[in-house]
Amino acid sequence: MYRKKVLTSLAAAATFSMLLSACANQAGPGTTESSGSSSKVNVPAISKVDVPAGAVKPAGDGKATCPATTTLAYAGAQTGPNAQLGVNIFNGIQLAIDQHNKANPGCQVQFKKFDTEGDPNKATGPVTQLVSEPDILGVVGLPFSGESKATGNIFEQKGLVHITPSATNPGLTGNGWTTFFRGLGNDAVQGPAAAKFLTGKLGAKKVYLVQDDSDYGIGLATSTSAGLGSALAGTEKVTTGQKDFSAVISKIMNAKADAVFYSGYYAEGAPFDQQLVGKGFTGTFVAPDGVKDDQFIKQAGDASNNAYFTCPCLPGELIPEFASAYKDVSKGAEPGTYSIEGYDAATVLLSGIDAGKQNRADLLAWVKAYDKDGLSKHYKWDAKGELQAPTVYGYKVENGKIVPVGPIGE
Amino acid sequence: MLPSLVPLLPTENDWITFDIPSLAENFWSATFDGLTFGAIYALVALGYTLVYGVLNLINFAHSEVFIVGCYAVFFTLSSLGFGPSVPRLDIWAIILNLLLALVLAMVASAVTAFLLERIAYKPLRQRNAPRLVFLITAIGASFTIQYLIYLWRGPSPELALTMFRPTPIFDVFGTIIDSQQLVIIIAAVIMMVGTDRFISKSRTGRGIRAVAQDPDTATLMGVNKERIIITTFVIGGLLAGAAALFYVMKIPSGVQYSGGFVLGIKAFAAAVLGGIGNVRGALLGGLLLGLIGNYGQILLGNSQWTDVVAFVVLVLVLLLRPEGILGTSLGRSKA
Numbered sequence: 052m053y054r055k056k057v058l059t060s061l062a063a064a065a066t067f068s069m070l071l072s073a074c075a076n077q078a079g080p081g082t083t084e085s086s087g088s089s090s091k092v093n094v095p096a097i098s099k100v101d102v103p104a105g106a107v108k109p110a111g112d113g114k115a116t117c118p119a120t121t122t123l124a125y126a127g128a129q130t131g132p133n134a135q136l137g138v139n140i141f142n143g144i145q146l147a148i149d150q151h152n153k154a155n156p157g158c159q160v161q162f163k164k165f166d167t168e169g170d171p172n173k174a175t176g177p178v179t180q181l182v183s184e185p186d187i188l189g190v191v192g193l194p195f196s197g198e199s200k201a202t203g204n205i206f207e208q209k210g211l212v213h214i215t216p217s218a219t220n221p222g223l224t225g226n227g228w229t230t231f232f233r234g235l236g237n238d239a240v241q242g243p244a245a246a247k248f249l250t251g252k253l254g255a256k257k258v259y260l261v262q263d264d265s266d267y268g269i270g271l272a273t274s275t276s277a278g279l280g281s282a283l284a285g286t287e288k289v290t291t292g293q294k295d296f297s298a299v300i301s302k303i304m305n306a307k308a309d310a311v312f313y314s315g316y317y318a319e320g321a322p323f324d325q326q327l328v329g330k331g332f333t334g335t336f337v338a339p340d341g342v343k344d345d346q347f348i349k350q351a352g353d354a355s356n357n358a359y360f361t362c363p364c365l366p367g368e369l370i371p372e373f374a375s376a377y378k379d380v381s382k383g384a385e386p387g388t389y390s391i392e393g394y395d396a397a398t399v400l401l402s403g404i405d406a407g408k409q410n411r412a413d414l415l416a417w418v419k420a421y422d423k424d425g426l427s428k429h430y431k432w433d434a435k436g437e438l439q440a441p442t443v444y445g446y447k448v449e450n451g452k453i454v455p456v457g458p459i460g461e
Numbered sequence: 462m463l464p465s466l467v468p469l470l471p472t473e474n475d476w477i478t479f480d481i482p483s484l485a486e487n488f489w490s491a492t493f494d495g496l497t498f499g500a501i502y503a504l505v506a507l508g509y510t511l512v513y514g515v516l517n518l519i520n521f522a523h524s525e526v527f528i529v530g531c532y533a534v535f536f537t538l539s540s541l542g543f544g545p546s547v548p549r550l551d552i553w554a555i556i557l558n559l560l561l562a563l564v565l566a567m568v569a570s571a572v573t574a575f576l577l578e579r580i581a582y583k584p585l586r587q588r589n590a591p592r593l594v595f596l597i598t599a600i601g602a603s604f605t606i607q608y609l610i611y612l613w614r615g616p617s618p619e620l621a622l623t624m625f626r627p628t629p630i631f632d633v634f635g636t637i638i639d640s641q642q643l644v645i646i647i648a649a650v651i652m653m654v655g656t657d658r659f660i661s662k663s664r665t666g667r668g669i670r671a672v673a674q675d676p677d678t679a680t681l682m683g684v685n686k687e688r689i690i691i692t693t694f695v696i697g698g699l700l701a702g703a704a705a706l707f708y709v710m711k712i713p714s715g716v717q718y719s720g721g722f723v724l725g726i727k728a729f730a731a732a733v734l735g736g737i738g739n740v741r742g743a744l745l746g747g748l749l750l751g752l753i754g755n756y757g758q759i760l761l762g763n764s765q766w767t768d769v770v771a772f773v774v775l776v777l778v779l780l781l782r783p784e785g786i787l788g789t790s791l792g793r794s795k796a
Binding site (some may be wrong): 287288289290293294295296297298299301302304305321322325327329330331349350351352353354 | 763
């Protein structure tokens with residue numbers, strides 16, 4: 052009784068193999084991937100970044116004095132799903148404080164860490180505890196936008212200055228807080244920078260913009276499309292959790308776009324890029340910091356070779372003196388995303404303490420008036436707490452690793 | 462208006478707009494992609510329709526029979542070294558690997574369907590349970606299998622599998638048909654036609670139609686009803702396993718514990734659209750649903766619309782023809 056069924060399957064299988072072999076004949080070397088298409092613009096990786104000559108270092112002049120109780124704090128994730136980002140940051144802070152204390156025997160600054168798990172609902176407890184400790188003069192944190200939004204008022208009420216090394220939601224500085232400072236470019240800066248990167252260095256003439264349905268993805272897509280202007284070939288939306296991108300891809304192919312900007316996270320970005328390349332797309336794939344993760348390379352495989360990233364973060368691993376000193380603190384790990392932003396933020400606060408700003412009000416005024424170079428960039432904030440000249444970096448995938456290609460958007 | 466409400470108002474972009482130029486421009490690529498999906502829906506829909514024809518049971522656990530096949534494809538191919546990157550194998554090695562995956566997926570799905578019938582449905586049948594109980598059992602079995610997979614593999618999708626690099630085969634009205642679409646459509650159509658002929662011509666097929674028409678008389682006429690039921694489930698499983706291979710070929714990152722759910726619903730809808738219980742109806746319904754969803758999503762400019770459009774059309778068709786497009790039951794379908 053199964054004979055007919057078997058025959059049918061065999062017939063199907065036979066056709067199947069004939070078809071495949073037909074494609075093989077057409078494809079020629081198509082089954083062996085030649086990574087990267089020759090027509091693609093190649094932006095070379097950089098091997099070092101320029102450190103501003105007059106960059107402020109935590110060590111200072113070595114003559115600082117301060118009370119033994121002087122304390123700086125880190126508030127943010129130490130545990131939880133996104134703990135790695137927090138570890139990157141507080142290792143940077145730890146390094147700055149270690150260097151400062153070694154050079155200044157008369158001023159030994161204490162360092163305290165408060166764990167929020169990166170969760171807006173859990174952050175208010177540790178932050179309330181933190182602001183009530185009078186010895187804490189300044190804080191680096193909080194790393195994420197959600198928890199920053201939830202705790203900004205608590206800092207504001209106690210007049211405690213805090214610098215976030217990584218929260219990028221543009222809305223955070225619109226709350227009227229006077230104690231909140233952002234130590235990097237926000238998403239309203241990243242979008243135009245990404246647009247310039249696409250049409251400038253990458254030489255894209257027709258950019259297709261694809262956004263997911265998150266606030267981050269929508270916001271960033273809006274600011275990017277404004278910057279793209281006439282180079283924008285079309286926009287398309289995808290859903291969180293979407294797996295099939297064939298309709299989006301056929302639109303991109305029919306529009307003959309030479310670059311795609313994906314505004315979202317790597318969970319959808321990786322299969323999207325994989326299917327895009329699978330359908331024969333030979334242009335470049337550009338995505339923001341939400342996609343800049345080793346998981347992207349793992350999930351997209353060889354397809355990830357066409358990917359570039361934008362990120363308002365500096366590659367700390369390329370500053371040799373920083374990278375080698377960092378490894379002493381981190382037990383051998385390379386500086387990660389936002390390590391150097393944490394280091395610089397701590398340096399701003401430490402230099403204030405060294406300059407005698409040893410209460411909360413004075414230190415807040417110090418940060419407000421700050422106008423000096425840090426290791427990663429120039430630090431000068433506007434009245435709302437945004438950096439006046441934030442830097443956005445480009446990155447790309449090379450040999451299965453994410454490497455920096457230098458500042459973009461200038 | 463309160464200023465705080467203003468952001469909640471839909472902007473111009475949020476309203477439904479019909480992007481006809483885009484549909485015109487993408488018409489042929491949408492057609493071929495739609496047919497590819499339609500072929501996959503149709504293969505799964507056959508499983509719903511056959512079981513419904515014989516038992517008058519909507520086997521909601523059929524989507525899990527399908528996803529088990531997807532996992533079989535995943536484990537076979539990833540243990541053979543396939544991954545997100547294009548495999549560095551010559552074409553014959555790839556064909557052999559894919560055939561192996563096809564066979565294992567068909568076996569895995571057929572075994573799942575067989576066990577499902579033995580464990581979940583047969584005891585109910587022996588006790589003459591009311592039809593509603595079968596339906597609830599089917600839904601329960603669906604969730605059970607789904608969450609067993611969840612416990613085993615966790616919530617995140619498995620790593621993508623690229624089986625081969627799709628290469629352009631020929632050009633239709635400026636749109637390129639690639640090898641992947643062609644393989645899926647042709648292989649699926651062959652399987653569907655084979656199933657149709659099997660049901661209409663073979664001895665077992667005649668038995669299936671006899672049981673569908675009148676189980677009691679069929680038994681009196683010497684048809685072994687239990688064996689026919691098992692055969693029906695196994696055929697549905699085999700087809701679902703084949704669909705699983707094509708599905709993973711089309712959507713490389715689609716292997717996930719819940720991945721069968723929406724596809725199962727759509728395949729069921731395809732069966733209803735064509736006329737449930739009708740083999741050719743399932744084929745027609747599957748292809749139509751694939752096409753309509755794809756056109757709709759391009760016309761309305763957002764992939765979130767695929768399912769909305771597909772189901773709105775389903776409802777409209779059922780309003781006009783409650784029996785589905787072809788409308789006849791399995792028992793009466795002669796060929």
